[in-house]
Amino acid sequence: MTSPESSDDKPVLMPHSYDGIQEFDQSLPNWWLFTLFGSIVFAALYWAYYFHSGVAVDDHTALDADLSVLEAKQLAAVKDLNDETLWKMSRNALTVTEGQAVYTSLCITCHGPTLAGVKGIGFRLNDADWVHGNTPTAIYRNISEGIVFDGKPTGMAPQKALGTAKIAAVTAFLLSTQEPGKLAVIPRSEEPSQK
Amino acid sequence: MAHVPQRDSVTTIAPDGSRRFLQPADVGGQWVRARRAFGWLLIALFAAMPWIDINGNPAVFLDIEQRHFHLFGATLGLDDFWLLFFAISGLGFTVYAVTAMFGRIWCGWACPQTVYMEHLFRWVDRWIEGDHHQRTRLDGLPFNDPEKLRKRGFRFLVYIALCWLVAHIFLAYFVSIPGLYPLITGAPTAHPTAFIGMAAMTGVLLFNFWWFREQLCLAICPYGRLQSALIDDNSVIVGYDARRGEPRGKAVAGITTGDCIDCRRCVQVCPTGIDIRQGLQMECIACTSCMDACDDIMTKLKRPVGLVRYASLNELNGGQTQYWRPRTILYAALLGIGAVVAAFSLSQIQKAGFKLTRQPGVELYTDSPGAVTNFFRAKILNKQGREVRFFIETEFSPVPITILNQSAGLVVPPEGEVTFPLVIMVDRAHYTGEFNLTVRLRSEDGKTRLKQKLHFLGPDSTAPQPPTR
Ligand code: SF4
Numbered sequence: 001m002t003s004p005e006s007s008d009d010k011p012v013l014m015p016h017s018y019d020g021i022q023e024f025d026q027s028l029p030n031w032w033l034f035t036l037f038g039s040i041v042f043a044a045l046y047w048a049y050y051f052h053s054g055v056a057v058d059d060h061t062a063l064d065a066d067l068s069v070l071e072a073k074q075l076a077a078v079k080d081l082n083d084e085t086l087w088k089m090s091r092n093a094l095t096v097t098e099g100q101a102v103y104t105s106l107c108i109t110c111h112g113p114t115l116a117g118v119k120g121i122g123f124r125l126n127d128a129d130w131v132h133g134n135t136p137t138a139i140y141r142n143i144s145e146g147i148v149f150d151g152k153p154t155g156m157a158p159q160k161a162l163g164t165a166k167i168a169a170v171t172a173f174l175l176s177t178q179e180p181g182k183l184a185v186i187p188r189s190e191e192p193s194q195k
Numbered sequence: 196m197a198h199v200p201q202r203d204s205v206t207t208i209a210p211d212g213s214r215r216f217l218q219p220a221d222v223g224g225q226w227v228r229a230r231r232a233f234g235w236l237l238i239a240l241f242a243a244m245p246w247i248d249i250n251g252n253p254a255v256f257l258d259i260e261q262r263h264f265h266l267f268g269a270t271l272g273l274d275d276f277w278l279l280f281f282a283i284s285g286l287g288f289t290v291y292a293v294t295a296m297f298g299r300i301w302c303g304w305a306c307p308q309t310v311y312m313e314h315l316f317r318w319v320d321r322w323i324e325g326d327h328h329q330r331t332r333l334d335g336l337p338f339n340d341p342e343k344l345r346k347r348g349f350r351f352l353v354y355i356a357l358c359w360l361v362a363h364i365f366l367a368y369f370v371s372i373p374g375l376y377p378l379i380t381g382a383p384t385a386h387p388t389a390f391i392g393m394a395a396m397t398g399v400l401l402f403n404f405w406w407f408r409e410q411l412c413l414a415i416c417p418y419g420r421l422q423s424a425l426i427d428d429n430s431v432i433v434g435y436d437a438r439r440g441e442p443r444g445k446a447v448a449g450i451t452t453g454d455c456i457d458c459r460r461c462v463q464v465c466p467t468g469i470d471i472r473q474g475l476q477m478e479c480i481a482c483t484s485c486m487d488a489c490d491d492i493m494t495k496l497k498r499p500v501g502l503v504r505y506a507s508l509n510e511l512n513g514g515q516t517q518y519w520r521p522r523t524i525l526y527a528a529l530l531g532i533g534a535v536v537a538a539f540s541l542s543q544i545q546k547a548g549f550k551l552t553r554q555p556g557v558e559l560y561t562d563s564p565g566a567v568t569n570f571f572r573a574k575i576l577n578k579q580g581r582e583v584r585f586f587i588e589t590e591f592s593p594v595p596i597t598i599l600n601q602s603a604g605l606v607v608p609p610e611g612e613v614t615f616p617l618v619i620m621v622d623r624a625h626y627t628g629e630f631n632l633t634v635r636l637r638s639e640d641g642k643t644r645l646k647q648k649l650h651f652l653g654p655d656s657t658a659p660q661p662p663t664r
């Protein structure tokens with residue numbers, strides 16, 4: 001039996017001594033050293049792969065690729081949206097109800113609960129007079145892009161974040177009270193809710 | 196012969212830096228039994244939390260995706276994040292107070308690392324590979340020995356299954372049981388992130404419990420180091436009564452010996468591989484195994500138990516343990532203050548969130564002949580599990596204002612969030628320049644009231660009114 005004194009791994013003291021304090025000469029755990037050398041190797045591989053291999057896709061390119069996929073999807077959806085389809089949607093009860101829900105949660109603030117507009121803020125939307133375009137696609141665009149007048153943004157902010165489907169539904173809801181071919185264009189100054 | 200622990204070096208790390216894998220002996224006794232019961236209670240609680248339903252939500256459900264944190268019936272949003280200050284400082288002072296008084300009692304009784312290691316995985320070791328003699332024999336066999344392959348392989352599979360289970364329960368804290376179910380039944384390709392996360396977590400747990408074990412407490416856990424630093428001569432630790440035990444050795448006629456017969460039982464059972472008779476050491480997780488081991492021997496020898504016991508260094512040196520000393524009083528006082536403030540703040544938690552910012556993408560204000568108008572974007576968060584109708588009203592304003600189209604109120608779905616434009620108008624006749632106002636959000640039942648100060652922008656009061664178009 002080995003006694004503690006003769007144990008094979010009695011730590012050795014380092015020869016130096018500072019202020020009478022000496023330290024043991026013990027090795028670090030191998031798993032610990034493995035994490036050190038492992039991260040050095042990882043850093044080298046990472047650096048080589050991301051900066052010099054030409055294989056890795058950098059974040060900007062990846063983001064651009066993702067965005068273009070998204071945009072392609074949107075474009076594909078918008079492509080099917082023309083005056084005719086929007087009119088058709090405006091006669092579909094489901095789409096109109098969906099559009100009305102969006103309207104009451106959002107547009108109602110400025111255009112009022114009865115679409116009558118709010119003086120000085122939101123245009124009247126329940127008559128046949130339109131200021132910024134009188135086609136379904138123009139209405140869609142105005143909701144999506146917002147309205148800039150005289151080179152200045154107006155209170156009508158872009159609502160692009162709603163997404164194609166919801167904007168189309170709101171457009172359909174607005175068109176549901178209108179008749180095809182009966183939308184007239186009037187100058188901005190004559191819009192009744194502006195006076 | 197088994198390795199003899201040194202006080203000056205770590206038992207589980209050999210001089211060449213390689214790992215010395217321990218196979219601690221099994222031990223039974225009052226402390227082990229009590230700890231096992233407590234450990235299983237904790238495991239059961241951990242597993243039960245996601246299943247217990249309080250106010251329609253799991254007892255603990257940290258819904259990171261929706262930014263709702265359900266805790267024992269209360270629902271907290273991101274805007275209640277500051278409460279975490281009390282949670283963390285409270286935890287800190289609890290550790291301070293408890294450790295200063297009772298040493299590393301957390302490590303021995305409640306830490307998940309100890310609870311799962313001692314009460315689940317070591318139990319599997321014993322069940323499959325036998326006691327520590329058999330396990331040590333298995334360790335010594337070549338890796339391709341059929342018996343070793345069979346037993347180790349089977350044990351590995353059991354470990355994977357257990358770690359996989361623990362990982363699932365853990366994930367349920369973040370996605371809830373109903374949210375977990377489709378992840379379990381669906382194909383891994385349908386939800387690669389969750390699957391990889393789960394596999395990684397299982398892997399980490401497996402590595403920890405299969406191989407890493409006491410190294411976590413030794414070299415990684417900050418809690419362990421912190422607790423070591425908080426122990427003083429009056430903290431109750433697992434200690435060896437050297438005054439009674441020494442000089443150790445077999446009783447031989449003519450030589451006076453202490454009660455320790457140097458049977459080394461306490462060393463064999465230690466999961467961190469130390470010899471408690473060398474005094475308090477940083478490896479000790481206060482697991483009480485050596486207390487039970489020694490009590491067993493003392494009982495057989497018909498000597499009083501408690502040669503290794505819960506005692507402070509002062510007590511072991513013949514003095515008295517002083518539980519209440521300036522340190523512990525201070526920690527307890529800070530803990531008490533923190534708890535009172537935390538309880539008060541919890542009672543003040545609002546069941547809704549309300550935030551007004553300026554509407555992006557539009558003019559700062561419009562100045563039409565009739566009125567000056569400002570555009571805001573309102574965000575209402577409903578933290579309740581039912582639909583609530585909210586009203587936005589004027590709390591204070593120096594001039595009469597109109598909040599457009601909000602009289603009907605707004606219905607926010609259960610635990611939902613709505614963002615919508617809010618338009619505030621001031622009649623040109625009342626407008627006298629920019630001003631500050633306060634609006635409030637009121638729930639229909641009037642129980643929730645949240646205020647926000649706003650600055651109303653507009654032209655100088657001296658500016659002429661725009662001409663009527
Ligand atoms: S040292 Fe850390 S991991 Fe180990 S038992 Fe204590 S708290 Fe748990």
Ligand code: SF4
Nearest residue numbers: 465479480482483485
């Ligand atoms: S010395 Fe005793 S209490 Fe400490 S870890 Fe070892 S067996 Fe547990």
